Amino acid sequence: MIDFDSFLKEYREKLANIFKKEHETNSDALDRGICQESLSTILSSKPLAAFIEREHGGFGGHTGEALSMLEASSYESLPLSLMMGINGALFLQPLANYGSDEAKKEVFDRVINQGKMGGLMITEPDYGSEALKMQTSVQFNPNEQYYAVKGTKHWAGLTGMADYWIMTAREKNGQGELTRDISFFVHDSRKGGIEVEEYYNNLGLYMLPYGRNQVDIKVPESHKLQPKGTGITLMLDLLHRSRLQFPGMGMGFLRRMMDEAMTHCRERLVGGINLLSYDQVRSRVSKIQSYFTVCSAMCNFTATNVPLKHNTAKMDVEANAIKSVLTDYMQKASQSLLQLTGAKGYRLDHIAGRSTVDSRPFQIFEGSNDILYQQITESIMKAMRKMKNANLYEFLKDYHLTTNASDYFKEVLNFELDTKMPQRKLVELGQALGRIISMEFTLKLGEQGFNKQLIEQAIINVQDEVTSILTQFKTTKLSDVVDYYQEESSWFSLQKQPAI
């Protein structure tokens, strides 16, 4: 096996060729799926080996390497990077940490040497954000020694395409009722039992198939994942590890947004000068550069602090902050690029238009950002109660994820937190906290020698953002939904009859 650096070089070149050719022939943007030839060429470089330990034939399972493979993928194609990310964080890594030797040996070998892929099924039509209430059930058959799993799952990435699935279900007790804990199983698609009832017309991410599946499978005992505590803790470890690795997918994407924005704004002349000469344009491009810098800092954090074997179940604040702030930045960067490229960008086959629809669901899946921001605030408030400290600045200056960054916000943070606040305020505060934590990572990256100017500009932009979020947070008037909005709400009926 070649070394990782040689792999990465070859992989980058290969992707650049494939996607350049597809763009020139306009064959990628409007087609769903990925052509078999391109997929086989990509997988022949063995990118998924970046997630697998050396003893199983991989590059070693080093987090930094996995992130740089995701980065190389997302520079060329965000959907491709998501495909790799799904395989890594939602399938191979949970298998590495919780699977039996028998399952690992067989699966890793086929993934590396035969280009096989895997995904994860959690979401159900009636239970998305509330995944713990899933209705898919599992019962053990003691005579034949297998688990029977039945239910309906939807929106799993690689629907109808994955060779393996990690399937989630709740066990039934003696009375036939579903118990609280979640169990995880590795299912080999060759055994059948997962029928795609409908393929969805997803708005973006055309490369990835999604749909609704009827599940009725039998899984041998050896293919049940073995949690070290409860299944719910396993699920937390799985989801947090995945969220912590989102910056790998964000990294290449944001670098691409930055490259595209800089090139376009240097070349496009409006009013006799290039776009980059306009102050408003410079503000937009500067923000895209800051998103790039903050994402680099997040990669640095995850690569350093999240080795494969480290249990991330308790890293809720780090994981939720990284996932929600980064995915907001990805969407904002693509929206800005679309604005800057004008009508040209509003084409599904233009990088700006495509990136806008492709990055949007990152704010929804693996924890809706609204919910994650609320959870960040709740975790911080819990820690504040424990420390018996009600002043936000006083707490954050001693908190391990905000020690240095909090100094940049001393004035706006210096207040007593009333813990009884409406949900929207929990969300707003979470948005601010997530960005302050991201600033901490950015300061750390700066200390390590990253481009000084990029760090300085990122600090200005994040400071600006946090200050404006906290100003909004401190306003007390709360708008509310008008239930009977149809009454007297037609402007036209209020028009005076024209005089005859």
Ligand SMILES: Cc1cc2nc3c(=O)[nH]c(=O)nc-3n(C[C@H](O)[C@H](O)[C@H](O)COP(=O)(O)OP(=O)(O)OC[C@H]3O[C@@H](n4cnc5c(N)ncnc54)[C@H](O)[C@@H]3O)c2cc1C
């Ligand atoms: C492109 C894409 C890829 C996906 N990939 C996978 C996958 O590989 N495997 C898998 O299992 N699933 C996957 N999903 C499913 C995804 O994880 C769910 O869509 C997500 O968990 C949200 O569930 P839901 O769609 O049922 O929305 P709901 O749970 O109905 O939530 C919708 C919205 O309601 C609001 N909301 C919900 N609860 C609250 C609350 N408590 N407080 C305030 N607001 C709230 C939020 O704005 C939320 O975004 C994917 C989805 C998409 C779009």
